Amino acid sequence: QAQLADDAVARVRTSLTQELKGVYDDPTQVLLLEQMRAAFPGQPYRFPFYGNFASLALLEHTTAEAFYANFYVANNMVVAVGGDIQPGRTLEKIRALFGKLKPSKALPAKPKFESGFNGSRLVVKNLGTLPVSVLAVLARLLDSSAAASLMKEGGESGRLAISAAAGFRLLEDRGLLTLTAFPISSDATTALGDAMVSAVGKVRTEGFPDAEVRKTMKAVKLEAALRRSTLGALTQEVAEAALYGDFRYGWNLESNLDKVSAEEIRRVASAYLVGDNATMLVVLPKDEKKPPQEQLDKLSESVAGLGPGKGKAVAPDFATTLYAGDKSSLALRAERKPPVPATRQTLPNGLTVILKPERGQGLVAVALQARAGFAFDPPSKAGLAQMVASFLALGTDTLSADELKARSVALGSTFGVNLSVETVEAGMTIFPEDLPAALDLVAATLRAPLFPAGQLPAIRERLRQYGEALTRSPVGTARELAREKVYRSHPYGHPSMGTEASLATITREDLSAFHRSFYRPERAVLTVVGDFEPEATRTQISSAFGAWNMPASDQAPPELPQVGAPDPLSGEFSRLVDAFPSEVVLAFPGLALKDPQFPVLRVLGTVLSARGFVDLVLGQSLAYSVNTGLESLSRGGLVTIEASVPPQQAARVVYELMLRARALGVSELSPQTLRDVRAVERGRLLREKEYLYSQASNLGFYELLGPGFGIYDEGRTLPAEMTPAALKEAAARYLDTSRLVRVTAGPPAP
Structure with a gap:
């Protein structure tokens, strides 16, 4: 039900084009795009998921509107809600909001994939019920063994690779398992390719010891648990699994990893790491000569020499293969208890x-x-x-x-x-x-x-x-x-x-x-x-x-001095950097973390960040991003307003940001804005504390440099008295342009 403004496409085209430039300037992203093209010829995954410059230039309002109408429809979406909710009431609310949406009768047909191997499969009929989990662990094993062996290939004097890594990318209907290495020189390309094939062949024929599989499975499981420790991430993964077939794929991830064994790894490796499922891709710099054709032919022969796969390759069915006819209960997850004070x-x-x-x-x-x-x-x-x-x-x-x-x-x-x-x-x-x-x-x-x-x-x-x-x-x-x-x-x-x-x-x-x-x-x-x-x-x-002690004769180091009063005059500084986009920073002297007025700066930063983003990024398309930063330490601090901008807009954005900073010291914030700030800060704290390490780090930081861990533990990060008049007075004092440092870094403006 969203409305696409007439100028919406034109306003975002510049930002999207800049994002695309960043993608194509990143060798790792280019490599991924080429890997997808090589693994899925003639299939939808071969298209660059960022688009290309030609398609962005031709994108029109009618095209975007048609895409929205065809794909953002009831029978092509999943709504997932997780957390401290009452399911009945939540379902009523969802029905009220989404129940009137009409399904589309013109959804594009699901793309058909060619039969046979073309990129690693998510599911192969005779491999049991754990291929996704096994492939994830197999990729990590390849990374720790095969990739590591490539770094040692040839010894120190004849080293072949600068770096090497393996990875697994999970898609809706397929997956892509990659082993990537960067040759030490162009002359080492074919020798490195041979070494990569040999390393894969060894894994296929020998597998891995049980102890190594268990160790790697534990690392993958911990990584998944960390990623899914936040409510948002777990809910999103469950929703994606439901959209692709069955939500248990998302919910049961950790329990499925527990079942991975060395035997499963050997079985999956023998089916996937084979010649008719592999593509050797050589990506060269533009100014590099292509290796002789006979060397490339030799690499192709090496890949083919990995041999055929075992078992019949069948088209996967994400929705039915693992859970077909299986109404088994969900994997149990520990019930979280209310947190207690630190x-x-x-x-x-x-x-x-x-x-x-x-x-x-x-x-x-x-x-x-x-x-x-x-x-x-x-x-x-x-x-x-x-x-x-x-x-x-x-x-x-x-x-x-x-x-x-x-x-x-x-x-x-x-x-x-x-x-x-x-x-x-x-x-x-x-x-x-x-x-x-x-x-x-x-x-x-x-x-x-x-x-x-x-x-x-x-x-x-x-x-x-x-x-x-x-x-x-x-x-x-x-x-x-x-x-x-x-x-x-x-x-x-x-x-x-x-x-x-x-x-x-x-x-x-x-x-x-x-x-x-x-x-x-x-x-x-x-x-x-x-x-x-x-x-x-x-x-x-x-x-x-307990044994960490210092000799009694040791003198404690001297303390840092307080940050002195700033010079009364502001300054403007620039530095040429041959990279795009430009970065502008407005910096004001801040406060120490233990200063009672520090929470006021957090409020001002939240308002400036929101207004700058809405006005300059979404509204006027002058900047690619706007955010604020607070550096608060034991002896002083720093408040920054930062923006990534096209070089020709740097001066304009600096002016616009200064206007918004000055406005906070002239006009009072509305009651609605204050309510929004409280909601934003409450949400920020809740999200931050979902990450256990982030919570541990912040508790320690407040104790070591600030007013004590209790302030953070109890969520007292906003001012006790947050009135429009008090915030206006604080903005006039702390966002004083006579104390402002303006910095611009980037290429010269055209």
């Missing part, structure tokens, strides 16, 4: 511990944060904190780098370390039974890293490349420049990755000294959120972290 305690060594049990989640998140961010870099050693964080996964006094990686893989989780302005954070999300091992891993990594001297040049070069990549990104450049200009000489304005000159001065002794000074238990918070028993977890935490 609690805080301090270990004898000074480590703060926050525990928040959420029973029935089936997952646990562990986050350890310490005040050791790049703001603590010595002035002449910018990049030191980043370099220390980069070494954390490279071995400890008790575990080698390989052992650390093996332990993380055994947990099914990817251990991560992130550095920000004031903090370093390490953590992971795991199944409840793995919590003790996860605590041990996090403790060992942060407590006593080795800093192997032989790794120093590689880490230094990696950070240099990251910093260089930032300078090639309009977004990264604009944000870094805005922070530098707002914070002036304060440590918060340090370059996050350092500079080439400062990185060159950093020694192993510098790394050890920084770690000893800033990685201290009294400067850290450990947060655990999820499905665990508090008493048992306290004991496990004491065991893992």
Whole structure:
């Protein structure tokens, strides 16, 4: 029942064209499009799902209207509602809203697929009832074994591949299993192709050990559980499954993964990893010569040599194959209990511990944060904190780098370390039974890293490349420049990755000294959120972290100064970056997280983001995106309004954003706007807290740098007094254009 405005297509065409340029500028996206074309010749999946420049240029209002009328119809949609609802009342509401929609009698026929193998199938009749789950695990096994073996092929001197990976893409009627490798040079292309075929052939004939299959299945299951831990994601996957055939495909995903075995993997590999189901695709840069035809013919022969598939290949039926005639009950999911308030305690060594049990989640998140961010870099050693964080996964006094990686893989989780302005954070999300091992891993990594001297040049070069990549990104450049200009000489304005000159001065002794000074238990918070028993977890935490002590003779490092009052004059800065689109940033000095007025800035940011998006993106089509950012730390902060824009519109968008910021200090917000802000903030918190790790990270951050974890735990993130007059006064004070820094990064305007 939506109405398409007369100028709607023209207004969005520019944005869609820019998105398409981004797709075709990304080699990985181009590779995927070529893989789809090669795997599904003559079939609908061969068409680029982003469209192309010609089709966008020809798209008309009547075409878009016809598509909407033909496909957005009652018999081509599923409505799924999940959560804390009353089913009867919800169904009545759905009937009232959707019951009058008329089904279409002119839905296009479902595309027919050619018989025989053309891209991997979702379902093959004689393979049992688990092909989708098995294929997902098989792809991960290929990634960890076959792809890894390609990186070692030829040895260090004759290495064939820069990188290699395997993946599985699930479609409505088919699936696509890929093994992709990037050759070290064009001369290595055919040798690498032969090595890829050999690796696939080995998997087909030998399969995988039971232990490796179980380990990989656990990782895939954890990944699925994390993805589906939010109500929105689970509801969407169930709805998609219902649209494609049977909602149990979406609901029973984890329970089906539990049934994957080494025998199933061997059975599916013998049917799918075969010559008549495979296509070798060679994608070359435009300026690269095509390999000699005899070499390409040899590759084709290698692929054909994988042999024929076992069993008859039949057209899949997503709706009936797995659940045909089977009215078995749904897989049970644990009932989630209402969350209880988080609690805080301090270990004898000074480590703060926050525990928040959420029973029935089936997952646990562990986050350890310490005040050791790049703001603590010595002035002449910018990049030191980043370099220390980069070494954390490279071995400890008790575990080698390989052992650390093996332990993380055994947990099914990817251990991560992130550095920000004031903090370093390490953590992971795991199944409840793995919590003790996860605590041990996090403790060992942060407590006593080795800093192997032989790794120093590689880490230094990696950070240099990251910093260089930032300078090639309009977004990264604009944000870094805005922070530098707002914070002036304060440590918060340090370059996050350092500079080439400062990185060159950093020694192993510098790394050890920084770690000893800033990685201290009294400067850290450990947060655990999820499905665990508090008493048992306290004991496990004491065991893992109790030995983390600093010598009594060690002096605590000096504290950061408060961010000083900004200069009275605003500034305008620009930096040329040869990349599209341009990025504009309006930056104002902000507030510390513990400042009682900080929640006011959140309200102002929400309003500015919404108005900028509606007016400048949807209304006037001047910008591709508009959003606000709040950087709130222990000693100060930053408020930004950011927009991605065509270079020729940069000055206009800056002006429009300034108008909207100034308007908040002149006119009061309406009562309806305040109600909307409260609803938006409530929804933001609910969505944020669905992710256990996000909740753990924010609880720890509020405790370490802000007013305490209770503010976030209780959802008190809006001002206690949120009146139109108070917000108007706050906007006039905090969005004062005399304190504004304007930054533009991107190509020159035409």
